[in-house]
Amino acid sequence: MNPNDVAAFQTTFLTWYDTNKRDLPWRQNHDPYLVWLSEVMLQQTQVQTVLPYFQRFTQALPNLTALAQVDETQLLKLWEGLGYYSRARNLKKAAQQLLADYDGQFPTTAAELENIIGIGPYTAGAIASIAFQQVVPAVDGNAYRVFSRLLADDFDISQSKARPHFAQVIQPLLPPQRPGDFNQAVMDLGASICTTKDPACLLCPIQAYCTSYQTGTQLDFPVKTKKIRQKKVQLIALVIQNAQGAYLLQQRPEQGLLGGLTTLPLVDLSDLDVTEQTLPQALQTYFAHNYNLALTQVQDLKLKPVVHVFTHLHWTIHLFGAKLGDPQADVAYFPGYFVPKARLGDQAQATLQKKLLKRADLSKK
Ligand code: SF4
Known part of the structure; x- marks a missing residue:
């Protein structure tokens, strides 16, 4: 000028x-x-x-x-x-x-x-x-x-x-x-x-x-040559109920995405070994090995996947259901806890968790 x-x-x-x-x-x-x-x-x-x-x-x-x-x-x-x-x-x-x-x-x-x-x-x-x-x-x-x-x-x-x-x-x-x-x-x-x-x-x-x-x-204008590349990731969110009908929530690590918030347990599909087992079996193996938890009745809930986008990430999340049949099931090795359905919305929730609960029909009415 x-x-x-x-x-x-x-x-x-x-x-x-x-x-x-x-x-x-x-x-x-x-x-x-x-x-x-x-x-x-x-x-x-x-x-x-x-x-x-x-x-x-x-x-x-x-x-x-x-x-x-x-x-x-x-x-x-x-x-x-x-x-x-x-x-x-x-x-x-x-x-x-x-x-x-x-x-x-x-x-x-x-x-x-x-x-x-x-x-x-x-x-x-x-x-x-x-x-x-x-x-x-x-x-x-x-x-x-x-x-x-x-x-x-x-x-x-x-x-x-x-x-x-x-x-x-x-x-x-x-x-x-x-x-x-x-x-x-x-x-x-x-x-x-x-x-x-x-x-x-x-x-x-x-x-x-x-x-x-x-x-x-x-x-x-403005001139911008580099586009942000979003990495596409497939995840599984699990609706896991114990013998008392309470739901398992996962506390996200303090650092990183959704730090410190609770969500349904999330598993990156690429962390599952599906070479010689079905997806439900792979989830059972994953939870047994990582958290000493014996999931039963693992099944695809066949709901429309939830899509959630961060600046650099594009998540597609498939919902699966499962039970922890053992009434004494101990989640000491899992970074989370059980809550009854009535208290599912009480925690500080990421928008993602709200979407997941809605899709699984677990939102507070
Ligand atoms: S380009 Fe922007 S700054 Fe220039 S005249 Fe148009 S609105 Fe105004």
Whole structure:
């Protein structure tokens, strides 16, 4: 952009923001705690989905001290359905870190904020600019889209250097008096007008400055060469009942996908040896060898498979039923426990577990 146009561009963009900004609860004041929570919740999640979570979360945990002391079960329950549960755990760890090492105060610069657990360059830029008026950009997918189009910048955003590149490009465009509002204007423009597939350029406040609009090349930006490859995985979810009719749940390991949450027991099909045995027999062998559990009546429930997609994974899950006939069946070697049907929904549940229970007709009515 021509340096002579920068001041007029900033004024135009901020005037639009003042009139059109979304009325969001974390924008009521510049409290860094609220800005931080909202930015973490908004990662991979739409604003409309986040709103009720944000309200519940901040009512239950209104400050760093409450968050640092919350017990895991309540924390995961508050986060239930938002996905990527490591974000919730990192929030708690970060709150403890801020209380222990920073006297309960957020650092005020992006560079220092990046030292806090779970805070990356984007969130650091958002907090520093919105809560502390530091003149730094907040570079996320919206910023890539808006500025690559505005400047017809063809830097490949799948490259690891894309973030520093765009941070450098955006920096001279930031208004020193209102960097936080500018970054939020970018978020709002990217969400409502400069959208991925169908930018509404005729409504765009910065159209007059937009190089890609002038050349009709909006959809050529941002440039992205590498596609995320999703690995396809076939799994089996088992509905296992004991002699008392209770159901076996598996506690996922703390680290990794769905960390710490409970699901029906899941087995990766590729971990089963079906060379000389049927699938039900292979499941019996697997549970006997790994967990010292003697499954009986293992059978395909013949239900439509449940599909669940993560950024890098595409799970297709087949449901099987089984019994643990021995009333003394001991699950000491299994990472989980039995719960009666009436309590199946009481645990913090991933969306996946809700889908599985629904498909198996075990949801609470
Ligand atoms: S004119 Fe179109 S492409 Fe350019 S910033 Fe506005 S919405 Fe995006």
